[in-house]
Amino acid sequence: MTQVSRYHPLLVGLHWLLALMVIAALALGALVLVNIPNSDPMKIDALRQHMTAGVLILTLMLVRLLVRTRTTHPAPASSGNALLNKLAWASHRLFYPLVFGMAGSGIIMALEANLPAVVFGGHGSLPPDFWAFTPRVFHYVFSRMLMALIALHVAGALYHTFFLKDQLLRRMFFGKRVIAAATIPTSPAPNQPSSKVQS
Incomplete structure (x- = not known):
C-alpha cells in the first residue's frame, strides 16, 4: 500500500494555470470592462478576450474535475481547529x-445579447446596457463571491505557511509524490514468543 504527498502533476499544473486565468478574467471584468462604455469600439475587443478566457476556464475546470476524481490525493490537511x-x-x-x-x-x-454574432462575427452592435439582462445580476454576484473565496483561499495558504509552518503548499507543487509504505517486520517482536514449536 502506498500514500501520496502531492497532488497529481496534471492537477498541479491546472491549479496554477486556472488560478492565473480566473484572477485575470475577474480583473478584466471588474476593472476594465466595467469602465468601457458599450458604445466604445474597444469594448468588443475586451469582450472577445473575456469571453474566450471564460470558455477556456470552463473547459479546463471540467478537465480538472475529471482529473481530481480519478487520481489519488494526499491525506486531508488539518489546521488543528475543527x-x-x-x-x-x-x-x-x-x-x-x-x-x-x-x-x-x-x-x-451572451446568447440573450447576441454577443457571439457581434463580438466574433462583426454583425450588429452591443446593447446599451448589459444590466438589462437578468443573467448579468448572477454574473456579478458570482464574481464577487469568487473574489471573496480566492481571498479566503490565499489567507488559508498564508496561515499554513507562516503560522503553522507545515509546508502545506508543497502538496500543490511538482515533485516526488509517492511515499513507500513502511515494511512490516517478519521476525517476532521483542518479548513476544516465537510461533516455532520448541523441541
Whole structure:
C-alpha cells in the first residue's frame, strides 16, 4: 500500500494555470470592462478576450474535475481547529459551482445579447446596457463571491505557511509524490514468543 504527498502533476499544473486565468478574467471584468462604455469600439475587443478566457476556464475546470476524481490525493490537511477544517473543506468545493455559475451566467447573457454574432462575427452592435439582462445580476454576484473565496483561499495558504509552518503548499507543487509504505517486520517482536514449536 502506498500514500501520496502531492497532488497529481496534471492537477498541479491546472491549479496554477486556472488560478492565473480566473484572477485575470475577474480583473478584466471588474476593472476594465466595467469602465468601457458599450458604445466604445474597444469594448468588443475586451469582450472577445473575456469571453474566450471564460470558455477556456470552463473547459479546463471540467478537465480538472475529471482529473481530481480519478487520481489519488494526499491525506486531508488539518489546521488543528475543527471549525477551520470544515471551512477549508467547504471553500475548496465551492470553487467549482462558483466558476461554473459564472461561466453559465456569462454564456446565457451572451446568447440573450447576441454577443457571439457581434463580438466574433462583426454583425450588429452591443446593447446599451448589459444590466438589462437578468443573467448579468448572477454574473456579478458570482464574481464577487469568487473574489471573496480566492481571498479566503490565499489567507488559508498564508496561515499554513507562516503560522503553522507545515509546508502545506508543497502538496500543490511538482515533485516526488509517492511515499513507500513502511515494511512490516517478519521476525517476532521483542518479548513476544516465537510461533516455532520448541523441541
